[in-house]
Amino acid sequence: QVQLVESGGGVVQAGGSLRLSCVVSGRTFSSYVMGWFRQAPGKEREFVAAIGSVGGSTLYADSVKGRFTISRDNAKNTLYLQMNSLKPEDTAVYYCARGLGSAFLSNSEGSYDYWGQGTQVTVSS
Numbered sequence: 001q002v003q004l005v006e007s008g009g010g011v012v013q014a015g016g017s018l019r020l021s022c023v024v025s026g027r028t029f030s031s032y033v034m035g036w037f038r039q040a041p042g043k044e045r046e047f048v049a050a051i052g053s054v055g056g057s058t059l060y061a062d063s064v065k066g067r068f069t070i071s072r073d074n075a076k077n078t079l080y081l082q083m084n085s086l087k088p089e090d091t092a093v094y095y096c097a098r099g100l101g102s103a104f105l106s107n108s109e110g111s112y113d114y115w116g117q118g119t120q121v122t123v124s125s
Contacts, residue, residue: 002026002114004096009119016086016123022079022096022116030054030074033099035112036081038092038121047107048094049081059105064090086123093118 008020020036035050049070050059058070069082079096097112104111 002098004098004114004116006094006096006116006119009094009121011122011124012086014086014088014123014125017082017084018086018121020081020083020094020096020119020121022081024077024079024096024098026077029077031102033102033105033111034070034072034079035097035099035106036070036079036094037097037109038090038094039118040092043092045095045109047109050099050105050107051079052105053102057105059107061107083121086121088123088125091121091123093120 003025004022006022012018031053036048037045038048039045047061051070051072055072067085071080095118096116098114099112
């Protein structure tokens, strides 16, 4: 069965950096678009970033563009999110997700079918 497991979350001071990882089970990781979403307490889950099946094509939310970088290593079945210049408003549970196909990038939850359990990121002021 397809499983996604995030790691790398933690507590960091404003202006600091973290790198999140998501390890995906299965033999066909390289065939899928992948994305990151996040959810803060009391708020709806929101899109963060997406990447094409072989990398190179990326999509970012305006709130993180220029600070976050999404990447993937298909040989390791792993998705990454490098987060720099972190702000307190970045505090949330971060989720990785597998897209429905390899031909598009999307910021909609409905375009993703499998989700990880989430990893907590806390940015202190």
